[in-house]
Amino acid sequence: MAIVELAPEAPVVAPAVGTWRALRAFLRNPAAVIATLFLLLVTLIAIAAPLIYPEDPLSMVARPFLWPGQNPKFPLGSDSLGRDVAAGLVWGARISLVIGIAAMALGVTIGIVVGATAGYFGGRIDDALVRLIEIFQTTPSFLMLVVLVAIAEPRVESITVAIALVTWPTIARLVRAEFRSLREKDFVTAARGLGYGHARIIFIEILPNALPPIIVTSSVIVASAILMESALSFMGLGDPNRISWGSMIGAGREMLRTAWYLTLIPGIAIVLTVLALNLIGDALNDALNPRLSAER
Amino acid sequence: MTTAAPLLDVAGLTIQFPTGTPVIDFGFAVAEGETVAVVGESGSGKSLTALAIMRLLPRSAKIAAGRIRFAGRDLLALPEPEMRRVRGREIAMIFQEPMTSLNPVLTVGRQIAEVLRLHEGLSAEAARTRSIELLDLVRVADPHRRVDDYPHRLSGGMRQRVMIAMAVACRPHLLIADEPTTALDVTIQAQVLDLLDRLRRDLGMALVLITHDLGIVGQWADRVVVMYAGRRAEEAEAGILLDDPLHPYTRGLLAASPRLDTSLHYTAGPLREIPGSIASAIAQPGCPFVPRCPLALPSCRLKPPPLEEVRPGRFVACPVTTAGERADAVAVGR
Structure with a gap:
């Protein structure tokens, strides 16, 4: 009997503890390493934008429709108004990353608070919050985004808040599901037995256990936030005083046949950045989920 | 023996679920510094009683009746924030599954x-x-x-x-250990129980030891409460209970435990078992142990037997076996 009872020694809960093990698994994935390096490069460029191109990227500095390579001063050419495409790309990275990360941070925070409250307390609170989540999820999210930005003035702050408002339900549902299963665990009962209050149990005991899927989803949310911002800017609902990859595509759209590079260059930037974020998300998923990586 | 004002006093505790009543009119008391063992098989309501004391019962459970007094306070009437200060600081609990x-x-x-x-x-x-x-x-x-x-x-x-x-x-003043050694190796069991006992003495705690293992009772408990189907079947000092069990259920449990006495060693003959299962206690109008009891009388099926104090500190809920016992007690008293 004693021998049988000793058996569960092995994997009781997936030890999310192995931060180092997860990091090693992540680094063994070549796609993830390349994606991370690329993203670091984009981040560096975004941070250094004022040093690389001190001038306003929206100012007209060259002859219009310079093709890439035509003039070494403007390696990526100029657009219909004579704005430097390279400068736009560099400054656009700034807007894309800032909005992507800020919207993710805000959305994830709202999602965690709502999802944790619903999943932990259950009952009527859960019912009410699930209804709220469903209202958001049944509304076409891009339509809602357009409406929100149109109501508020299109500025970086309002766009960030609007994107956060349409993305939080994803995180909330995920967190709710995690909390619903985690709140039944023995260690949560033990924590209640030690006199811990709800907030302490939610944030110190349960949340760290729910982090892996949240982290994975967050990287994908940054990618989709960048896409949403680009789409908004493409439709002319971006911040008119800032250049972004989406607004560059939007401005180049009319010249698609004659000056297709105006659409292609920022388009490639968006595709690569979003792809990198998705690859990182996949790699994190594999690295943080020991059961999956063990099966490979 | 219990002193005038016990540290923990549970009386008439009845816990109801929508589907049944797993703890009925249960009670026991714990004096300061004392070790009380609550013994019973799985499903007898031991753990629920512990959770009720901590006020950690699942939401679907309701305390339908009873009183839980701890250090002069009514725990069932305490507001939740105050109860939170009691948990972990005045009453602590150890759960059965150290793995999780x-x-x-x-x-x-x-x-x-x-x-x-x-x-x-x-x-x-x-x-x-x-x-x-x-x-x-x-x-x-x-x-x-x-x-x-x-x-x-x-x-x-x-x-x-x-x-x-x-x-x-x-x-804490009181430590409730809910099957603290069930998941452990036998050699580790003794170490953990020794540790609990040493801490009890060093820190001046009272200890409630919830277990289904009568074998650990004799060595570590001062008093034993035998629980069956949510009721108190028998209560006595540990030595007395092991030497002279009165309730048929306690007798059955002892007969079913392997012991080192040659007469009861498993090589001398098969261990006895208690026929049937605790599930048979559900919806019994009389004594919950009737379907498994070798001594049951027709009258046992009519109403639950009252818990009688046959001697000071010695409670038994079985009129069949205590009939002679009480006569003895009177005789001794004279």
Whole structure:
């Protein structure tokens, strides 16, 4: 009997503890390493934008429709108004990353608070919050985004808040599901037995256990936030005083046949950045989920 | 013997679920510094009683009747924030599954420190120092290193020691140990029980030991409460109960335990078992043990037997076996 009872020694809960093990698994994935390096490069460029191109990227500095390579001063050419495409790309990275990360941070925070409250307390609170989540999820999210930005003035702050408002339900549902299963665990009962209050149990005991899927989803949310911002800017609902990859595509759209590079260059930037974020998300998923990586 | 004002006094406790009533009119008392064992098989309501004392019953359960007094306070009437200050600081509880009762993503030091920071308001640094002392107190070897280990690196016995360290961190007056050794190896069982007993004496705690193992009762408990189907079947001092069980259920349990006496050793003959299962107690109008009882009389099926104090501190809920006993008691008294 004693021998049988000793058996569960092995994997009781997936030890999310192995931060180092997860990091090693992540680094063994070549796609993830390349994606991370690329993203670091984009981040560096975004941070250094004022040093690389001190001038306003929206100012007209060259002859219009310079093709890439035509003039070494403007390696990526100029657009219909004579704005430097390279400068736009560099400054656009700034807007894309800032909005992507800020919207993710805000959305994830709202999602965690709502999802944790619903999943932990259950009952009527859960019912009410699930209804709220469903209202958001049944509304076409891009339509809602357009409406929100149109109501508020299109500025970086309002766009960030609007994107956060349409993305939080994803995180909330995920967190709710995690909390619903985690709140039944023995260690949560033990924590209640030690006199811990709800907030302490939610944030110190349960949340760290729910982090892996949240982290994975967050990287994908940054990618989709960048896409949403680009789409908004493409439709002319971006911040008119800032250049972004989406607004560059939007401005180049009319010249698609004659000056297709105006659409292609920022388009490639968006595709690569979003792809990198998705690859990182996949790699994190594999690295943080020991059961999956063990099966490979 | 119980003193005038016990530390913990549970009386008439009835716990109801929508589907049934697993604890009916149950009660027991614990004096300061005393070890009381609550014994019963799985499903008898022992753990529910413990959770009721902690006020940690699942939401679907309701305390339909009864009273739980602790150190002069009515625990059932305390508002939740005050109850939270009682839990962990005045009454602590150890759960049966050390494998899953520790948070897998926090170091054990962090988990012990958290209790101290909450209840004693210690700084992070002081709490860490104290955590190492507590690990040392519960005899975890090399506490300086262990304090930074995650639970999955510890064996079951070690984890139970960590749970005990967390439970006694704030020097509670009462420690409820719900099957603390069920999941452990037999050799570790004795170590953990010895540890609990030493801590009880050193820290002046009372101990409620919930178990289904009568074998550990004799050595570690002062008093034993035998629980069957949510009711108190018998209560006595540990030695008396083991030598002279009165309730047929207690007798059955003892006969079913392997012992070192040659007459009862399993090589001398098969162990006796109690026929049937505890599930047969459901919806019994009379004594819940009737379907399994070798001594049952027709009258046992009519109404639940009253719990009678056959001698001071000795309670039995079986009119069949106590009939002669009471006559004896009177005779002795004269």
